[in-house]
Amino acid sequence: MSSHDSSAVRRSGGRTAGGNQRPSENGSIRQHDNHTNMRERTQREEDMQRMKAAVIRYVQTQVNEALERALTDSMQSLSTNTQTHTDETGTNNRHKLEQGKVFIARCSLLDELFEISHIRTIYHMFIAALFLFVMSTLAVDYIDHGRLVLDFDLFYYAFGQLNTVIWAWMLMFGYTLLGPYHVLRVWGGLYHSSRWRTCVSAGSALVLCAAQMSMLGIFPVYVILHYQLPPASRFIIILEQIRFLMKSYSFIRETTPAVLKHTPQKDESLRYPSLSSYLYFLFCPTLIYREVYPRNPYIRWNYVGMNCLKILASLFYLYFILVRLCIPVFRNKSNQPFSTRTLILALFHAAFPGMLIFMLGFYAFLHCWLNTFAEILRFADRMFYKDWWNSTSFSNYYRTWNIVVHDWLYYYGYRDFLWLSGSKLRSVATLSVFGVSALVHEYAFTMGFGFFYPVMFCTFAGIGVVFNFAMNDKRKSPVWNIIMWTCLFIGQGIHVCLYCLEWYAQIHCPRTGTSFWELVTPRSWTCS
Template sequence: MSAFGTSKTAVRRTRGRTEGQCPTENGSIRQHDNHTNMSDITLRKEDMERMKAELIQNVQSRLNELLERALSDSMQSLYRNTHTHPDHTHTHDRHKLDQGKVFVARCSLLDELFEISHIRTIYHMFIAALLLFIISTLAVDYIDQGRLVLDLDLFYYAFGQLGTVVWAWTLMFSYTLLGPYHVLSAWASLNHGRGWRTCVSAVAALTLCAAQTSMLGIFPVFVVLHYQLPAASRFIIILEQIRFVMKSYSFIRETTAAVLRNTPQKGEPLRYPSLSSYLYFLFCPTLIYREVYPRNTHIRWNYVGKNFLKILASLFYLYFILVRLCIPVFRNKSNQPFSTRTFILALFHAAFPGMLILMLGFYAFLHCWLNAFAEMLRFADRMFYKDWWNSTSFANYYRTWNIVVHDWLYYYGYRDFLWLTGHKLRSVATLSVFAVSALVHEYAFTLGFGFFYPVMFCTFAGIGVVFNFAMNDKRKSPVWNIIMWTCLFIGQGVHVCLYCVEWYAQIQCPRTGTSFWELVTPRSWTCYQ
C-alpha cells in the first residue's frame, strides 16, 4: 500500500474512532443519573480530555511517520534516477541540463479530499447552486415569455464555426507532430557524422524557426482574424496554439540536450526518441517531455465519463453565471458614461461571478479535463495543482495554482535563465517569468475577445509582481489567507467588469478607423450613449 493510501486509511480509522468517542455535551449528561455528583462529571471530563490529547498525539506521530516514509521513498527514487546513468557523473556542474522534473505516481488532491464527507458536502452545495440557477432561469423565462425552454443561443454563438476550428487544429497538430520531430531527427543524424556540424546546426535551427513561426505563429492568428471566429472558437485556436508551442519547445529542448550529451561510440547507432513517445507526449497532461512516464495498469472508463460530464456541467454553470449575473448588469452599464461611480458599482457586481468563473475554470480544466486525459492515457502523475486555496502568500499561490504551466516556466524559463547568468540575478529571473506569463495571457485575451484592453497584462506584470514580493512565503498567519482571498475576489471582479464593459462598448460604438491609437484605445473610455 502506498504512503498516501495508508494515510487515508489512518485518517478514516481515526475519524471513526473520534466520532464514536466524542458525544455531545447533552448526550453525556443524559447518560448519567440525576443523582451523579459534580465530582464524577469533572473526572469523566478530565479523562475524555486526556484521551483526546493522546489520540491527537498518536495521529500526529502516525502522519509524521507516513510523511517521512513518502519523502524517503521519493529521495531514494531520485537518487536512483540520478546515479544509474553515466550522464550524471559530472557533479561539479552547477546546473546540468538533464536534471529536471521527476514524475511520480500520485492522485489529484481533490480526488483525495472528495473522499471526506465534509468536503463532499461543499461540492454538493455547488451542484445545488447550479440547480438553483436552472430553476431561476426557467422561472424568469416563463414569466417574461411564457415558455419553459432554456435559450442556449449564447452557446451557439460562442462556439460557432466549429468546422473551421477542426481543420485549423488538425493542421496545427499535424505540423507539431511531424515538423519538429523530423527536423531534429535529420539534424541529429547529420550532426552525428563528421564535419560541418556548425553549418548543419545553423540550417536546422533556421528551418525550425521558420516552420514554427509560420505554422504555430502566423497561421493561427490568420485563421482567427480572417474567418472572424466567435469568442469560444477563438480561445480554442489560441490556447491550442500556445499549448503546441510549449509542447514542441519542451521536446526540442530535451531532445537537443540529449543528442549533444550522448555522443555514441563509433559503429553504434544514434539513440533518438520514437515518434510514438512524442505522440503520447502531445496528448498527456504535462508540458515536460520524457520518453517514459509512470503509467497505471488499467483505465477506469466510468471515471473518464464522469469527468467529461462534469466539464459539460461546468459549461452550463458558466452559461448561467453569464446569463443571470453578468449580461443583464453590463448590458445596461454599457449605455452609461464610463465614470468612477459606474466602475465601482460594476466592480462589486462582478466580484462574485468573477470568483465563480475562476473556480469553475480551475475545476473544469485543471481537475476534470486533465484527469480525464490522464486516465485515458494511464498517466499516473496527477499532481496538476496543489492546495492553492490554503495559500497565505501570493508567491505560494502562483506556484500551486497550475503546476503544469508552473513546471514549464520554472525549468525552461527561471532555471535556464539562472544557468545562463551563472546563478545570479534571481530577481531578474523571477521578473522575466512574470513578464512572459503576462504577455502570453494578454495575447490570448486580446485575440480571444477581439480587442486590445491590457487588463490582464497590468494585473500580472504590475499588481502580481508587487503581491509576489510583498505577500511572500514569510506570511504564515491565517489572516493572510483571508487577505489573499479578498484580493482574488477584487482582482476577478476587475477582470470581469472591465472586459464586459469593453465588450458592450465595442458593440455600441464600433470602430470607424484602423489607426494604431484607435485600435489600442479602449472604446469604453470614449463611448457615451
C-alpha cells in the same frame, strides 16, 4: 373436577400459552437487533476501510512532497555552501540545474478530499446552486416570455464555426507531431556525420524557427482573423497554439542536449526518441517531455464518464452565471457614460460572478479535463495543482495554482536563465518569468475577445509582481490567507468588469478607423 380446578387449569394453560408466545417474540426481536448490529458493524468497517485508504493516500502524498522538498532544499543548500570553489563549483551547479522534474504516481488532491463527507458537502452545495440557476432561469423565461424552454443561443454563438476550428487544429497538430520531430532527427544525423557542425546547426535552427513561426505563429492568427471566429472558438485555437508551442519547445529542449552529448562509435547509431513517445507526450497532461512516464495498470471508464459529465455541467454553470449575473448588469452599464461611480458599482457587481468563473475554470480544466486525459492515457502523476486555497502568500499561490504551467516556466524559464547567468540574478529571472506569463495571457485574451485591453498584462506584470515580493513565504498567519482571498475576489471582479464593459462598448461604439491609437485605446473610455 370441580369448577375451581378447571378454572385454575385454564389460567395455567393461558399462562403456558402466553409463555410459549413471548420467547418467539423475543427471539425475533433479538434476531432483528442482530441484523441491525451486523449492518452497523459492516457499515463501520467499510467507513474504517475508506478512512484507512484516504489516510494512507494522504500520508503517501505528504511523504512524497516532504521528500521532494527536502531533496530540493538540500541541493540548494549544497549549491550555496560550495559557491566558494571555482571550477568544481561551476560544474556541480550546472549539473544540478540540468536535473529536471521527476514524475511520481500520485492522485489529484481533490479526488482525495472528496472522499471526506464534509468536503463532499461543499461540492453538493455548488450542485444545488446550479439547480437554483436553472430554476430561476426557467421562472424568468416563463414570466417574461411564457415558455419553459431554456434558450442556449449564447452557446451556439460562442462555439460557432467548429468545422473551421477542427481542420485548423488538425493542421497545427499534424505539423507539431511531424515537423519538429523530423527536423531534429535529420539534424542529429547530420551533426555527427558532417564536419560543418556549426553550419548544420544554424541551418536546422533557421528551418525550425521558420516552420514554427509559420504553422504555430502566423497560421492560427490568420484563421481567427480571416474567418472572424466567435470567442469560444477563438480561445480553442489560441490555447491549442500555445500548448503546441510549449510542447514542441519541451521536446526540442529535452532532446537537443542528448544529441549533443552523444559520442558516435563504430556500429553505433544515435538513439533518437520514438515517434510514439512524442505522440503520447502531445496528449498527456504535462508540458515536460519524457520518453517514459509512470503509468496506471488499467483505465477506470466510469471515472472518465463522470469527469466528462462534470465538464459539461461546468459549461452550463458558466452559461447561467453569464446569463443571470453578468449580461443583464453590464448590458445596462454600457448605456451609461463612463465614470468612477459606474466603474466602482460594476466592479462590485462582478466580484462574485468573477470568483465563480475562476473556481469553475480551475475545477473544470485543472481537475476534470486533465484527469480525464490522464485516466484515458493511464498517466499516473496527477499532481496538476496543490492546495493553493490554503496559501498565505501569493508566491506560494503562483507555485501551487497550476503545476503543469509552473513546471514549464520553472524548468525552461527560471532555471535556464539561472544556468545561463551562472546562478545569479534570481530576481531578474523571476521578473522574466512573470513578463513572459503576462505577455502570453494578454495575447490569449486579446485574440480571444478581438480587442486590445491590457488588463491581464497589468495584473500579471504589475500587481502580480508586487504581491509576489510583498506577500512572500514569510507570511504564515491565517490572516494572510483572508487577505489573499480578498485580493482574488477583487482581481477577478476587475477582469470580468473591465472586459464586459469593453465588450459592450465595442458593440455600441464600433471603431471607425484603423489608426494605431484607435486600435489600442479602449472604447469603454469614450463610448457614451
